[in-house]
Amino acid sequence: xxxxxxxxxxxxxxxxxxxxxxAGAVGAFYGALLHRGGATVEVVARSDAEVVRAEGxxxxxxxxxxxxxxxxxxxTVDAAATGGGGGPDYLVLAVKVLDDLDRAALIAPxxxxxxxxxxxxxxxxxxxxxxxxxxxxxLISGIAFVGARRTAPGCVQHQAFGRLVLGDxxxxxxxxxxxxxxxxxxxxxxxxxxxxxxxxxxRKCVWNAAFNPMSVLAGGADxxxxxxxxxxxxxxxxxxxxxxxxxxxHPLPEPLVSASLASTRDMPxxxxxxxxxxxxxxxxxxxxILGNVVRAAExxxxxxxxxxxxxxLLRLRAAAQAA
Amino acid sequence: xxxxxxxxxxxxxxxxxxxxxxAGAVGAFYGALLHRGGATVEVVARSDAEVVRAEGxxxxxxxxxxxxxxxxxxxTVDAAATGGGGGPDYLVLAVKVLDDLDRAALIAPxxxxxxxxxxxxxxxxxxxxxxxxxxxxxLISGIAFVGARRTAPGCVQHQAFGRLVLGDxxxxxxxxxxxxxxxxxxxxxxxxxxxxxxxxxxRKCVWNAAFNPMSVLAGGADxxxxxxxxxxxxxxxxxxxxxxxxxxxHPLPEPLVSASLASTRDMPxxxxxxxxxxxxxxxxxxxxILGNVVRAAExxxxxxxxxxxxxxLLRLRAAAQAA
Numbered sequence: 001x002x003x004x005x006x007x008x009x010x011x012x013x014x015x016x017x018x019x020x021x022x023a024g025a026v027g028a029f030y031g032a033l034l035h036r037g038g039a040t041v042e043v044v045a046r047s048d049a050e051v052v053r054a055e056g057x058x059x060x061x062x063x064x065x066x067x068x069x070x071x072x073x074x075x076t077v078d079a080a081a082t083g084g085g086g087g088p089d090y091l092v093l094a095v096k097v098l099d100d101l102d103r104a105a106l107i108a109p110x111x112x113x114x115x116x117x118x119x120x121x122x123x124x125x126x127x128x129x130x131x132x133x134x135x136x137x138x139l140i141s142g143i144a145f146v147g148a149r150r151t152a153p154g155c156v157q158h159q160a161f162g163r164l165v166l167g168d169x170x171x172x173x174x175x176x177x178x179x180x181x182x183x184x185x186x187x188x189x190x191x192x193x194x195x196x197x198x199x200x201x202x203r204k205c206v207w208n209a210a211f212n213p214m215s216v217l218a219g220g221a222d223x224x225x226x227x228x229x230x231x232x233x234x235x236x237x238x239x240x241x242x243x244x245x246x247x248x249x250h251p252l253p254e255p256l257v258s259a260s261l262a263s264t265r266d267m268p269x270x271x272x273x274x275x276x277x278x279x280x281x282x283x284x285x286x287x288x289i290l291g292n293v294v295r296a297a298e299x300x301x302x303x304x305x306x307x308x309x310x311x312x313l314l315r316l317r318a319a320a321q322a323a
Numbered sequence: 324x325x326x327x328x329x330x331x332x333x334x335x336x337x338x339x340x341x342x343x344x345x346a347g348a349v350g351a352f353y354g355a356l357l358h359r360g361g362a363t364v365e366v367v368a369r370s371d372a373e374v375v376r377a378e379g380x381x382x383x384x385x386x387x388x389x390x391x392x393x394x395x396x397x398x399t400v401d402a403a404a405t406g407g408g409g410g411p412d413y414l415v416l417a418v419k420v421l422d423d424l425d426r427a428a429l430i431a432p433x434x435x436x437x438x439x440x441x442x443x444x445x446x447x448x449x450x451x452x453x454x455x456x457x458x459x460x461x462l463i464s465g466i467a468f469v470g471a472r473r474t475a476p477g478c479v480q481h482q483a484f485g486r487l488v489l490g491d492x493x494x495x496x497x498x499x500x501x502x503x504x505x506x507x508x509x510x511x512x513x514x515x516x517x518x519x520x521x522x523x524x525x526r527k528c529v530w531n532a533a534f535n536p537m538s539v540l541a542g543g544a545d546x547x548x549x550x551x552x553x554x555x556x557x558x559x560x561x562x563x564x565x566x567x568x569x570x571x572x573h574p575l576p577e578p579l580v581s582a583s584l585a586s587t588r589d590m591p592x593x594x595x596x597x598x599x600x601x602x603x604x605x606x607x608x609x610x611x612i613l614g615n616v617v618r619a620a621e622x623x624x625x626x627x628x629x630x631x632x633x634x635x636l637l638r639l640r641a642a643a644q645a646a
Contacts, residue, residue: 219643
């Protein structure tokens with residue numbers, strides 16, 4: 001953390017410029033931290049743009065009132081386009097990773113020659129299309145451990161946690177990652193830098209690929225119901241994710257599955273983000289969270305029959321929901 | 324087929340007496356055939372008793388009008404009790420096999436010293452509790468291939484098929500099975516006698532254990548949607564059922580899975596009985612159709628990871644439905 005970031009309001013001219021694409025609950029939360037940390041924060045916020053332009057974000061949080069007014073609010077990425085200039089210092093992409101969304105094409109208009117791209121998104125193998133489309137741009141992969149939800153247009157409730165694990169994709173910690181983590185820390189929530197961010201992505205996926213789809217297929221069940229109903233199945237699913245991670249060159253420590261189950265058991269019952277999306281009729285991140293794991297397993301011929309069954313059923317269920 | 328059964332109406336005094344317990348669509352359909360075949364048919368029909376007593380069953384069928392009036396209609400099995408006598412010649416049990424129903428206790432009041440028990444029910448290992456409770460009674464295991472549904476109290480629409488595969492449990496074809504098949508044939512639909520009825524039960528289970536739970540977890544999807552969505556998963560599930568059947572001493576011919584998938588592909592799209600139960604909020608035969616297969620696999624340590632995943636999810640889904 002530099003002295004600059006400790007006195008952000010006095011240094012507006014030198015403030016890094018951040019553009020957040022997809023400012024839902026998670027995007028707005030990290031936008032608020034970056035704003036507190038001294039960044040100039042602009043957002044692309046489709047449905048909430050009008051409200052946010054008029055009133056800013058209202059963000060209730062255990063950290064205090066994180067409400068803030070972005071410097072600029074755009075309805076589209078085109079409206080935030082660089083016009084050929086250097087672009088924002090950071091473009092933070094915090095949209096859901098869905099099949100029918102070309103994320104690289106989405107952000108292209110706003111990626112300038114000086115822009116580092118920051119992904120705050122769930123899933124496995126989600127960096128590759130961005131890295132391929134912008135080979136020159138520093139690419140920071142971020143994994144959010146945060147409970148936050150949008151309660152109304154422009155209104156976000158930060159419920160718990162908030163840690164962002166981040167590092168360069170595919171590995172290492174470059175200067176852009178360091179500066180971004182320092183901004184977060186100045187904003188009140190230290191980021192955790194890692195030089196093996198893909199390993200960290202697999203670590204989170206061990207939980208996500210099991211609990212998220214299972215909660216949907218169980219009709220929107222919460223964590224406690226899943227654990228009480230079939231902990232052995234959760235364990236089998238999580239172990240298969242570990243097997244795939246190892247085959248991909250990201251071995252995870254042996255007791256991860258048991259520790260993860262134990263910590264979930266100790267938490268209050270809660271519904272996964274995919275269960276909430278499902279219950280609200282929103283599209284699911286099926287491929288990012290589960291499909292890409294199954295495809296990685298197929299590349300290595302790692303047996304994942306439990307995950308494969310879960311995946312087939314989740315796709316069928318999602319198709320029925322969409323129909 | 325005997326000459327007696329060809330002229331049933333002239334032989335009422337010698338007519339075998341049949342009591343049907345659980346006269347829903349399937350029970351009423353076979354009751355109608357037995358009636359046409361010359362049997363005296365009594366029924367225990369809880370919710371429909373009043374209507375059936377007043378008006379009989381109205382049964383529309385491709386076979387013609389199968390409507391009939393049972394000789395007696397009871398609301399409970401107790402009301403049909405033997406009072407210590409020989410009891411009916413056949414007690415046909417056609418209720419769903421559900422966890423919270425003790426089927427042996429249900430029928431006990433009406434099983435007499437001369438009664439053969441006929442099960443017309445789905446699932447695996449469903450005979451054992453009945454065989455244990457009534458070791459003296461001939462036990463006929465029947466597997467119905469019939470499309471029939473209850474359209475209103477006392478009203479049944481027979482849609483298609485109707486074959487009953489039957490034989491003595493655990494194997495063989497005794498005189499009671501022969502006579503029962505002859506009654507059905509006299510009624511217009513030949514039963515198919517088998518001396519390995521448990522093998523036949525496994526054969527039907529290959530389809531049922533895959534399609535029924537999958538249709539529920541896919542949100543009530545029909546056969547065509549399941550095949551289009553994930554035929555490889557259906558194939559894996561069906562192959563695992565074959566593996567368990569073989570471990571149980573009931574090897575099934577190699578091309579069964581492919582042939583079964585092909586014939587389903589050739590049929591019009593339809594919803595499984597479990598999907599219909601699920602969509603109507605009725606309890607599911609989870610254990611009879613899938614749980615007992617998984618437990619058989621565990622006895623033989625036959626790997627069934629796809630079935631095991633399906634089973635865990637179906638139990639969770641059913642629990643959510645019931646909640």
